[in-house]
Amino acid sequence: MSDAVSTTLSPTPRSTVGRHRERGATDRAALYDVLDHGLVCHLALVRDGAPVVLPTGYGRIGDTLYVHGSSGARWLREGGVPVCATVTHLDGIVYARSAFHFSMNYRSAVAHGTARLVTAEPERTDALRAIVEHLAPGSWDYTRQPTRRELAATAVLALDLDEASVKIRTGPPADDPEDLSPEVWAGVVPLTSTLGTPRPDPHVPADAPIPPHVTTRTVSGNCP
């Protein structure tokens, strides 16, 4: 994905140092924006020398990203290991006049760090609340809280957002001047994620109203 603006939130070699470094003042806000508007991160770790990348939900509290999963899952029992978490939004397909310049409009955030297994309270419960609230705002207080048994079955990992980068591509194709023939169409096909009409669970009574924290969310239409 070329033609993108890249902002680096920390000056380490593995954070991509891109153009427009003068935009540094807005970097952390851009990171929060990408993370807070996503639903899934792709979390990578190394196992037996090979990378593994899995999709998972997440939540953010300040400068910490939290993920969770079954405490029986190998990849979640491993605190203290290097991880990378990436959140990507696709905003459009960029049709160019040359095959070389086809691209996508997108916003992505990449965070590097060492995963920390979260075992202490109140951080652990705060993290679980953040993960549920990120996925489904208003749901933590509306639903039954986790039991001790459920908490024991859940592993929580934290990734500090110290070392992260944001890349954003917007706008039309970046064709070469000699390709700007009026005969060839070029442009952007926008791509949007939309939340549809809620489908009640079969056990929900037919006349049960959909609660406001669900209806207000889906009214906006956009994700999340």
Place this chain on the structure above:
Amino acid sequence: MSDAVSTTLSPTPRSTVGRHRERGATDRAALYDVLDHGLVCHLALVRDGAPVVLPTGYGRIGDTLYVHGSSGARWLREGGVPVCATVTHLDGIVYARSAFHFSMNYRSAVAHGTARLVTAEPERTDALRAIVEHLAPGSWDYTRQPTRRELAATAVLALDLDEASVKIRTGPPADDPEDLSPEVWAGVVPLTSTLGTPRPDPHVPADAPIPPHVTTRTVSGNCP
């Protein structure tokens, strides 16, 4: 993401061995289906012992996944290294009656293997065509083909789809029986990706028609 059906396309330890292994007959079709309906994969590799995961476009020819990028990019110059490529579709947000059972409906494919730097023809050009056609069907023949200079600036990596798994979660929340109170709403909020009205590049004449390979695609509305 729990409550999912997992299918394994190869019996290696790192391919998740999940439930419903009797569905093996449809596994490869399920893999193709997830890959062919995505636009971006999250490609992970290991650098200095730490994982890096980046979003990138891709194409598929038979049982090979292809990605490309700038031949100046570190991560694309490295053939012969272990990689993992994951494609994820989010289909819905699963609202449960207990915080523990919140989930997402999704389809994901995870492929493990050793990346191969593609240098020989016709595979290299075939791969580039597959990547462009995957992103924007009908575009390869419509647009200017790559020059020798552009080809030199492009690196192509191949990942054989020998070792891959597919996970799919569908349906309502998996609440515990004791939580099925009629007082608490639960259900699924569907999530769809939609292609919008094409936006012509500023250099395209105002009366220029949008070509059929773009209009037919966007009529369907769904991605890709």
